[in-house]
Amino acid sequence: xxxxxxxxxxxxxxxxxxxxxxxxxxxxxxxxxxxxxxxxxxxxxxxxxxxxxxxxxxxxxxxxxxxxxxxxxxxxxxxxxxxxxxxxxxxxxxxxxxxxxxxxxxxxxxxxxxxxxxxxxxxxxxxxxxxxxxxxxxxxxxxxxxxxxxxxxxxxxxxxxxxxxxxxxxxxxxxxxxxxxxxxxxxxxxxxxxxxxxxxxxxxxxxxxxxxxxxxxxxxxxxxxxxxxxxxxxxxxxxxxxxxxxxxxxxxxxxxxxxxxxxxxxxxxxxxxxxxxxxxxxxxxxxxxxxxxxxxxxxxxxxxxxxxxxxxxxxxxxxxxxxxxxxx
Amino acid sequence: xxxxxxxxxxxxxxxxxxxxxxxxxxxxxxxxxxxxxxxxxxxxxxxxxxxxxxxxxxxxxxxxxxxxxxxxxxxxxxxxxxxxxxxxxxxxxxxxxxxxxxxxxxxxxxxxxxxxxxxxxxxxxxxxxxxxxx
Numbered sequence: 193x194x195x196x197x198x199x200x201x202x203x204x205x206x207x208x209x210x211x212x213x214x215x216x217x218x219x220x221x222x223x224x225x226x227x228x229x230x231x232x233x234x235x236x237x238x239x240x241x242x243x244x245x246x247x248x249x250x251x252x253x254x255x256x257x258x259x260x261x262x263x264x265x266x267x268x269x270x271x272x273x274x275x276x277x278x279x280x281x282x283x284x285x286x287x288x289x290x291x292x293x294x295x296x297x298x299x300x301x302x303x304x305x306x307x308x309x310x311x312x313x314x315x316x317x318x319x320x321x322x323x324x325x326x327x328x329x330x331x332x333x334x335x336x337x338x339x340x341x342x343x344x345x346x347x348x349x350x351x352x353x354x355x356x357x358x359x360x361x362x363x364x365x366x367x368x369x370x371x372x373x374x375x376x377x378x379x380x381x382x383x384x385x386x387x388x389x390x391x392x393x394x395x396x397x398x399x400x401x402x403x404x405x406x407x408x409x410x411x412x413x414x415x416x417x418x419x420x421x422x423x424x425x426x427x428x429x430x431x432x433x434x435x436x437x438x439x440x441x442x443x444x445x446x447x448x449x450x451x452x453x454x455x456x457x458x459x460x461x462x463x464x465x466x467x468x469x470x471x472x473x474x475x476x477x478x479x480x481x482x483x484x485x486x487x488x489x490x491x492x493x494x495x496x497x498x499x500x501x502x503x504x505x506x507x508x509x510x511x512x513x514x515x516x517x518x519x520x
Numbered sequence: 521x522x523x524x525x526x527x528x529x530x531x532x533x534x535x536x537x538x539x540x541x542x543x544x545x546x547x548x549x550x551x552x553x554x555x556x557x558x559x560x561x562x563x564x565x566x567x568x569x570x571x572x573x574x575x576x577x578x579x580x581x582x583x584x585x586x587x588x589x590x591x592x593x594x595x596x597x598x599x600x601x602x603x604x605x606x607x608x609x610x611x612x613x614x615x616x617x618x619x620x621x622x623x624x625x626x627x628x629x630x631x632x633x634x635x636x637x638x639x640x641x642x643x644x645x646x647x648x649x650x651x652x653x654x
Contacts, residue, residue, distance in 0.1 A: 217530075218530075219529070219530055219531065226571070226572065229572050230572065387608055390606050390608075391606055391607055391608065393606065394604050394606030394607060398531070398604075402530075402531045405531075405532075460635060461604070461631060461632060464533070464631070464632035464633050464635075465632065467532075467536070467633070469636070470635040470636065473636070473637070474635070474637040484605065487605050487606070487608070488605045488607075488608045488609060488611050489608060489609055497598075497625050497626065497627040497628060497645070498627060498628060498641055498642070498644070498645025498646075498648065498649070517581060517584045517585070517588075518584055518587075518588070518621060519588045520587075520588065520590070520593065520621070
């Protein structure tokens with residue numbers, strides 16, 4: 193069985209011009225189109241409309257919000273400057289390399305967005321304080337170190353596991369807060385921006401997880417089992433730290449328990465992106481409906497026809513389809 | 521016993537969900553060059569959501585091709601949609617589009633490859649659904 197040479201090995205000898213009309217994996221083009229179609233910049237969001245709402249937050253709530261965003265900035269910085277560039281080196285098709293250049297840049301856009309929020313809403317001194325906090329907070333630093341350790345490791349599969357956990361799990365202790373404010377009609381423009389980041393991270397987690405699964409499938413069964421055990425172990429390690437990080441941030445505002453549900457819910461999705469079964473049962477993933485509604489505005493109607501009364505579903509009526517492919 | 525019809529790309533999320541259900545299921549072929557699927561009994565369609573939130577591109581083309589066959593379309597009884605709540609309002613959008621086009625209920629939405637709880641809910645729900653429609 194031939195494993196394709198990685199981009200890093202290939203690049204040292206020669207680089208061939210990329211040909212998007214000759215694909216080895218059509219998923220590369222599908223994801224490239226999706227990502228480029230989703231391109232955005234923070235300037236498109238009218239963040240200054242959130243200034244009045246920002247001023248209704250208590251000093252403590254403001255501090256919490258800035259801290260949460262510096263934590264997110266750190267993760268985006270890692271993913272933009274270390275994670276995605278490392279995945280370029282592990283790529284097995286030229287188109288995969290190109291997709292990771294997009295992911296790398298968008299992570300830098302995400303990291304840059306938090307600074308736009310800060311410069312629009314916050315006092316410089318408070319932001320500087322929060323950056324200092326982020327450099328000293330042991331749980332945030334440990335989270336970064338656990339990921340960087342895997343990125344430094346030799347195995348491309350381990351790097352992809354760490355990367356999917358970052359994209360699909362580690363951000364969510366932070367994403368919770370803007371969704372919470374949004375559910376209380378506060379910082380709604382900031383929430384719009386965060387939802388764009390959340391959308392991007394979903395595609396990143398999906399794509400990296402897909403590439404992981406393709407590579408994993410080529411290995412002998414015992415090795416596959418080892419890697420699966422490794423993935424669950426890393427998740428547990430990250431989760432234990434994430435709980436402490438969550439408690440440090442949210443205990444004072446009484447939100448820790450609901451944030452933990454959000455962590456469980458997203459840890460399950462991270463595992464599924466890797467092709468593994470969800471870990472946390474429904475009894476601990478029941479995130480408050482207000483948060484889910486903030487995550488998916490307009491999509492919160494109950495579509496569980498089976499357990500509903502039967503009145504909760506409507507056969508759709510508002511969607512206009514003009515696609516000529518539908519012949520009827 | 522009526523069954524499921526599903527579509528799944530190479531990433532295989534919908535295929536995995538359907539396999540976990542363990543119900544009789546037929547897969548809509550991925551490529552235009554494959555022989556088209558033609559069904560003979562009533563079925564529930566399981567479909568992943570595509571694209572950028574535009575309803576016109578939410579339903580995968582092979583599913584549209586399958587439903588364009590009037591005989592196939594006459595046997596659809598409901599739809600179950602895959603997706604991801606990260607995509608906001610377009611979570612499971614393909615299910616809503618098919619429900620509208622075919623005038624059948626959107627029965628359920630699941631994320632990615634579905635959890636054990638999704639599997640239990642859909643299994644008992646599908647069972648009830650066919651009993652009621654019998």
